Amino acid sequence: QVTLKESGPVWVKPTETLTLTCTVSGFSLSDARLGVSWIRQPPGKALEWLAHIFSDDEKSYSTSLKTRLTISKDTSKSQVVLTMTNLDPVDTATYYCARRRDAVVEDYFDYWGQGTLVTVSS
Amino acid sequence: DIQMTQSPSSLSASVGDTVTISCRASQGINSFLNWYQVKPGKAPKLLIYTESSLQSGVPSRFSGSGSGTDFTLTISNLQPEDFATYFCQQSYSTPTFGQGTKVEIK
Numbered sequence: 001q002v003t004l005k006e007s008g009p010v011w012v013k014p015t016e017t018l019t020l021t022c023t024v025s026g027f028s029l030s031d032a033r034l035g036v037s038w039i040r041q042p043p044g045k046a047l048e049w050l051a052h053i054f055s056d057d058e059k060s061y062s063t064s065l066k067t068r069l070t071i072s073k074d075t076s077k078s079q080v081v082l083t084m085t086n087l088d089p090v091d092t093a094t095y096y097c098a099r100r101r102d103a104v105v106e107d108y109f110d111y112w113g114q115g116t117l118v119t120v121s122s
Numbered sequence: 123d124i125q126m127t128q129s130p131s132s133l134s135a136s137v138g139d140t141v142t143i144s145c146r147a148s149q150g151i152n153s154f155l156n157w158y159q160v161k162p163g164k165a166p167k168l169l170i171y172t173e174s175s176l177q178s179g180v181p182s183r184f185s186g187s188g189s190g191t192d193f194t195l196t197i198s199n200l201q202p203e204d205f206a207t208y209f210c211q212q213s214y215s216t217p218t219f220g221q222g223t224k225v226e227i228k
């Protein structure tokens with residue numbers, strides 16, 4: 001059974017750094033064609049993809065946020081970590097991690113965590 | 123980035139109705155289009171991948187169609203558990219999502 005679970009602070013002050021952890025089970029972070037992305041949804045707004053880490057440790061980032069994001073993984077712990085620097089109230093959102101299946105003819109997020117709501121406020 | 127435009131932003135429907143949600147890409151994305159269902163407090167759920175492939179375990183009342191730049195999600199015989207928000211997502215390049223369509227009870 002594939003599961004993903006996000007963890008991290010529920011409240012962060014402006015200008016601080018946010019660190020979120022995604023703990024996965026039911027698959028390995030080294031499995032070919034599988035990777036993990038972080039995606040967020042501000043209250044009442046659309047989903048926004050943030051970052052992805054591939055099985056070979058290659059990383060990709062949202063163009064608009066890449067200067068603030070770092071994604072990494074610890075395969076032995078089955079964890080993917082996202083850090084976001086210099087937080088602002090507009091970063092208030094539910095943050096999801098999702099497994100991405102990436103093949104030549106298909107590419108989709110097939111399993112998601114329940115998400116964690118992060119509020120940025122002083 | 124490829125922009126995804128969904129319509130309508132919301133709709134009201136009754137149990138048993140058929141609803142259609144549209145998604146348009148700002149450029150051709152072949153069939154790299156996926157659909158998700160999102161409910162508050164729950165993990166988003168993949169419904170349709172690669173335009174029209176039904177994800178395992180998803181009821182057959184959900185179907186997807188289209189190609190190129192214009193895509194449609196159809197929900198036939200709407201059930202109470204289908205009232206949710208639906209998002210399209212392109213995977214042709216850096217992932218981007220539509221703005222979402224909230225399906226509400228009439």
